[in-house]
Amino acid sequence: MNSLLTILLLPFSWLYAAVLAGRNWLYDRGWKRSVAFAEVPVVSVGNLRVGGTGKTPHVAWLVAWLQARGQHPALLSRGYGRRTRGYRLATALDSAATVGDEPWQQFGQFGGTVPVAVSEDRAAGIRQLLADAPYSTAVVLDDAYQHRRVRPTINILLSEQQRPFYADHVLPAGRLRESRAGAARADAVIITKCAPDLSAAARAAITAQVHRYARPAVPVLFSGYDYGPPVPVPGTAAGLVAAPAGGSEVLLLTGIAQPGPLLAHLAAAGYRVAHHARFADHHAFTSAELAALAAQCQPGQCVLTTQKDAARLQEPALAASVADLPVFYIPITVRFLADGEARLASLLAPTFPLPAVG
CATH class of the missing domain: 3.40.50 (Rossmann fold)
Incomplete structure (x- = not known):
């Protein structure tokens, strides 16, 4: 965005950010209700910025990792762009028009073996999804970082290397859905779409910038794509x-x-x-x-x-x-740089232990 236009729009961004900060404060203090689910762990994958951070392939990586651990994950998304409303469990009779392009892609990618549902109300959606697929041992929320009505077990924040949240502004001056302070809710931050040769020094500099807003102990990981x-x-x-x-x-x-x-x-x-x-x-x-x-x-x-x-x-x-x-x-698959995959696995493993043998 033009720098002059950005400056002119900043007052509107500050106003919007203040409204969102007030909403987050109410959730943080418990004055607005946030639901946690004791039945199964809930993992949220989302971002602070509008569009293009690579949520779908990272969700696919997470689902595959959970399956490899003997888990039975289910997916819940808002279903952006669909022509339907309310809760809907994807079947072979659906399409991108009825459940949204990303959920439909995920349904096809896993061959219909992973329950995929859409709902604007994630809390109600999780309840219905668990009723429809009671064998599920985990729920993965796609693009739910700002959906504070659900309190996830693990919150994963994605940010593009070329367009990092810490160098952006809230809408309309920038592309952030909320202020950079929202990164403090993350349990892990993944910097996406990185070149495979991103140096250790560059990763350290980015990590320092992320930790200006994220909690100090939160791991900052780096990923790129492999193309098939x-x-x-x-x-x-x-x-x-x-x-x-x-x-x-x-x-x-x-x-x-x-x-x-x-x-x-x-x-x-x-x-x-x-x-x-x-x-x-x-x-x-x-x-x-x-x-x-x-x-x-x-x-x-x-x-x-x-x-x-x-x-x-x-x-x-x-x-x-x-x-x-x-x-x-x-086709694309996520590839982590350095020891990123092992560090993410170590974060997830206590919540999703391997099944007992014997």
Whole structure:
């Protein structure tokens, strides 16, 4: 944002931050009710900044880690961008339109083996989710850092390395949902989208900045992405052609907050992006937009996209629009730097002990 505009908007940010600080103070003092769940541990993954910190792949890492510990996790999200209201447990009959693109991606990623539900009211949503999936031994809350009505067992805060919360302002002057002081609620802070060669000195400098707001003993961890080979998007013509390899000329379709890391990966892998159809985060693609993309697609070219965007492309209403387009998504997995994975595991392990043998 332009620095002059930022300065002009700061008074409005201060007012908004004051309102949110008052709300947080009421929760901290117990004057507004916050619910803890004795039935199962609740792990919240969220951020202070609007959009683009990598919540979905970190939630996937957490779910996989819990499964490896013999746990049976369930996922609860608000379901941002869906066209429904209230609580909803995802089934094979749902779509991004009914549960939201990220929950639908998570439902498909785990093959329907992990209960995935959406609810604006997380407290009511957890109760209903545990009733629907009583075998669950953990609930993972996706994007619930500001949802103070639920008091999580473990609170994980994400912050992008290139756009750290400690260098940002509250809306509208910046992109923070609340003041930097909100980091004090975190039990772990993960700096995301880091380059694999981020130096120890740089990590130490970032850690010092985070600890200006987070509690002193809270671990500050660093993560990046590993990108997999292109995967055909079901319902498209991708299954009829070979996956594009490095050196290929491709089209790129994104509806995410920060496509920069993906663009950097494609460039490093040798792909040449002939056309980038870029839309806002959670954008609901239309048939007209896909027709315009198809008009740009030359013989021999394929369309690359993200896994989250692929979830929205599988809307039944778009079936005819994508049937002749060869669309592949690039899968991503979280990779921790240095000893970050071991430190996060040591934080989680006391809450989720390995099952007894014998």
